[in-house]
Amino acid sequence: MKAKSPNAIDVYVGGRLRLRRKVLGLSQCSLADALGITFQQVQKYEKGMNRIGASRLQRIAEILKVPVGFFFENNASASPDVEPRRETDDVTLFMTSKEGVALSRAFLAIEDPNVRQKLLALTRSLGSANPVENHRDSSSQIEPERG
Numbered sequence: 001m002k003a004k005s006p007n008a009i010d011v012y013v014g015g016r017l018r019l020r021r022k023v024l025g026l027s028q029c030s031l032a033d034a035l036g037i038t039f040q041q042v043q044k045y046e047k048g049m050n051r052i053g054a055s056r057l058q059r060i061a062e063i064l065k066v067p068v069g070f071f072f073e074n075n076a077s078a079s080p081d082v083e084p085r086r087e088t089d090d091v092t093l094f095m096t097s098k099e100g101v102a103l104s105r106a107f108l109a110i111e112d113p114n115v116r117q118k119l120l121a122l123t124r125s126l127g128s129a130n131p132v133e134n135h136r137d138s139s140s141q142i143e144p145e146r147g
Contacts (some may be wrong), residue, residue, distance in 0.1 A: 002079045011048030013057075016071045018046040023104070034063050077119050 021031055028039040028046075035042070035056070044050040052060065063069045094100040110116050 002038050007051070008048075011050050013052060013071045014048040015096070016073070017052075017060060017064075020066055020070065021046075022101050024064060025101075026064075031060075031063065035059060040042040056064035 021028070024111055032039040041050065046123045057071065061070065064070075077098040096102065102106050107119065109115065110119065
């Protein structure tokens with residue numbers, strides 16, 4: 001018998017859960033402890049393997065300090081047949097990576113708006129020479145510089 005694949009909406013909600021948890025710097029264990037469940041259950045929620053019930057989602061939203069609607073943002077479709085936008089997937093993947101969280105925190109620590117704008121311009125110029133689409137097929141790990 002073939003294993004049932006996760007529902008697209010459950011996967012999306014789980015990804016949003018993981019994104020917010022990582023942005024706050026919470027471990028799966030600390031979130032699990034606050035919810036009174038195992039960290040394995042949090043893993044299953046984040047992968048979309050287990051569906052999150054309404055009352056548990058409300059509690060997760062309280063712990064992560066977001067409205068319940070946060071878990072459905074950018075997913076305009078309530079239909080599991082329609083995939084979330086590719087740009088949203090890219091942002092979610094980036095923001096749930098260790099590098100994405102670190103870069104976001106470092107950027108937010110820059111108080112001077114002019115420095116932020118210059119950094120954004122630099123990042124855009126570097127990115128235009130090497131678009132995200134080219135990185136989809138390559139390793140998701142950032143290789144250390146050799147030299």
